[in-house]
Amino acid sequence: xxxxxxxxxxxxxxxxxxxxxxxxxxxxxxxxxxxxxxxxxxxxxxxxxxxxxxxxxxxxxxxxxxxxxxxxxxxxxxxxxxxxxxxxxxxxxxxxxxxxxxxxxxxxxxxxxxxxxxxxxxxxxxxxxxxxxxxxxxxxxxxxxxxxxxxxxxxxxxxxxxxxxxxxxxxxxxxxxxxxxxxxxxxxxxxxxxxxxxxxxxxxxxxxxxxxxxxxxxxxxxxxxxxxxxxxxxxxxxxxxxxxxxxxxxxxxxxxxxxxxxxxxx
Amino acid sequence: xxxxxxxxxxxxxxxxxxxxxxxxxxxxxxxxxxxxxxxxxxxxxxxxxxxxxxxxxxxxxxxxxxxxxxxxxxxxxxxxxxxxxxxxxxxxxxxxxxxxxxxxxxxxxxxxxxxxxxxxxxxxxxxxxxxxxxxxxxxxxxxxxxxxxxxxxxxxxxxxxxxxxxxxxxxxxxxxxxxxxxxxxxxxxxxxxxxxxxxxxxxxxxxxxxxxxxxxxxxxxxxxxxxxxxxxxxxxxxxxxxxxxxxxxxxx
Numbered sequence: 001x002x003x004x005x006x007x008x009x010x011x012x013x014x015x016x017x018x019x020x021x022x023x024x025x026x027x028x029x030x031x032x033x034x035x036x037x038x039x040x041x042x043x044x045x046x047x048x049x050x051x052x053x054x055x056x057x058x059x060x061x062x063x064x065x066x067x068x069x070x071x072x073x074x075x076x077x078x079x080x081x082x083x084x085x086x087x088x089x090x091x092x093x094x095x096x097x098x099x100x101x102x103x104x105x106x107x108x109x110x111x112x113x114x115x116x117x118x119x120x121x122x123x124x125x126x127x128x129x130x131x132x133x134x135x136x137x138x139x140x141x142x143x144x145x146x147x148x149x150x151x152x153x154x155x156x157x158x159x160x161x162x163x164x165x166x167x168x169x170x171x172x173x174x175x176x177x178x179x180x181x182x183x184x185x186x187x188x189x190x191x192x193x194x195x196x197x198x199x200x201x202x203x204x205x206x207x208x209x210x211x212x213x214x215x216x217x218x219x220x221x222x223x224x225x226x227x228x229x230x231x232x233x234x235x236x237x238x239x240x241x242x243x244x245x246x247x248x249x250x251x252x253x254x255x256x257x258x259x260x261x262x263x264x265x266x
Numbered sequence: 267x268x269x270x271x272x273x274x275x276x277x278x279x280x281x282x283x284x285x286x287x288x289x290x291x292x293x294x295x296x297x298x299x300x301x302x303x304x305x306x307x308x309x310x311x312x313x314x315x316x317x318x319x320x321x322x323x324x325x326x327x328x329x330x331x332x333x334x335x336x337x338x339x340x341x342x343x344x345x346x347x348x349x350x351x352x353x354x355x356x357x358x359x360x361x362x363x364x365x366x367x368x369x370x371x372x373x374x375x376x377x378x379x380x381x382x383x384x385x386x387x388x389x390x391x392x393x394x395x396x397x398x399x400x401x402x403x404x405x406x407x408x409x410x411x412x413x414x415x416x417x418x419x420x421x422x423x424x425x426x427x428x429x430x431x432x433x434x435x436x437x438x439x440x441x442x443x444x445x446x447x448x449x450x451x452x453x454x455x456x457x458x459x460x461x462x463x464x465x466x467x468x469x470x471x472x473x474x475x476x477x478x479x480x481x482x483x484x485x486x487x488x489x490x491x492x493x494x495x496x497x498x499x500x501x502x503x504x505x506x507x508x509x510x511x512x513x514x515x516x517x518x
């Protein structure tokens with residue numbers, strides 16, 4: 001059975017990834033903390049569920065989504081699909097408008113993979129709990145996913161046009177810094193965190209395939225130099241969208257409150 | 267917290283079926299996007315429909331189990347550790363734990379191993395490295411160590427920030443400015459690698475554990491707020507590898 005072999009392989013790989021964490025936890029528990037962990041059996045059962053769940057999740061992705069997603073990313077990046085067949089071969093002149101379909105795919109797949117990203121689900125659940133429900137886990141994930149969609153789409157545009165990565169990233173940092181000073185103190189750390197958790201198990205393989213496929217197919221691009229960087233886009237833009245979402249909701253609340261108090265005054 | 271004893275069996279089943287529904291909802295966008303582009307845009311049939319369906323069943327079950335395990339295993343564990351350290355009151359032990367957790371989870375990270383090997387190839391093609399396997403391997407290994415030390419330092423520093431209640435934006439913005447300045451001076455072939463190395467520290471198991479640790483610490487310490495002080499460890503872990511890798515590229 002190929003499936004069983006896959007399962008054992010993936011489970012082994014996941015267990016190896018977890019091993020260092022387990023060793024560190026046990027060493028500090030035994031040597032430093034020396035306190036019994038409450039509900040130890042329940043926690044161990046939870047650990048097993050996480051390992052088993054992650055294994056099934058990865059196998060399923062490998063089996064169902066990654067092959068199609070990766071082939072699709074490459075096919076869409078090819079000039080014929082992008083409608084750039086009219087470009088005479090041998091020229092390095094690229095019209096960015098020929099790749100509209102690629103930007104649409106980049107945005108759609110960036111959004112969809114982010115919604116399914118397990119670390120983001122974890123952070124969103126924790127945020128809902130820590131904020132006492134003021135920040136909904138679903139709202140946060142939607143905001144992050146919109147940010148990734150815009151980021152990956154813009155990253156695809158950058159690869160097509162061949163403009164330097166650092167311009168975009170540094171400009172994005174500048175926007176984040178300005179937003180930080182206009183946002184409430186309690187959302188800023190969460191927004192910064194949400195930038196880092198988007199680029200994980202589900203998003204990276206498909207998005208990286210898109211980047212490499214584009215860099216290989218667009219005339220004048222080098223996969224080694226231009227293929228990198230989509231991940232960086234996918235990490236910065238969610239910070240912007242989460243801060244933007246929080247600024248928009250607090251502005252709306254202020255407008256609503258102002259309207260209500262002016263109604264009461266009349 | 268309710269104990270998961272037989273009396274809670276019915277509750278467990280209800281909770282699990284809710285999570286199953288949530289998992290289907292979380293995965294629906296990917297399925298719709300891929301099906302749409304495959305059938306409508308590229309106008310191709312699905313290859314091996316049977317194995318795709320089997321795979322999707324695995325993904326849904328896996329996500330359900332993962333979230334269940336998160337709530338019963340990783341979150342409580344992170345919180346328990348945070349409380350134990352807060353009660354013990356040894357800052358040095360806590361910082362050492364933070365460093366080890368960051369270093370240990372990063373050094374073995376498969377994504378990092380792949381990026382380091384690729385970076386060695388790029389550097390060797392750019393002529394920055396001798397065209398020799400041993401040299402490339404040493405370069406890739408050093409790069410991995412640099413990133414792991416960076417993440418360890420980041421978690422330790424992030425934990426110290428929670429203890430002291432420092433505002434996060436000063437540190438993060440300072441880090442961004444440093445990255446921007448270093449980008450101008452670092453060799454070109456390291457920049458893409460440095461930017462991408464920021465994302466590798468955030469594995470699926472580390473993130474919940476580290477997040478629960480941060481929020482738990484902020485909740486256990488008087489005068490700290492879970493939202494203002496508890497989050498931000500992941501952000502540190504993403505930023506510091508960029509600085510360390512750019513620095514490594516400038517030194518070597």
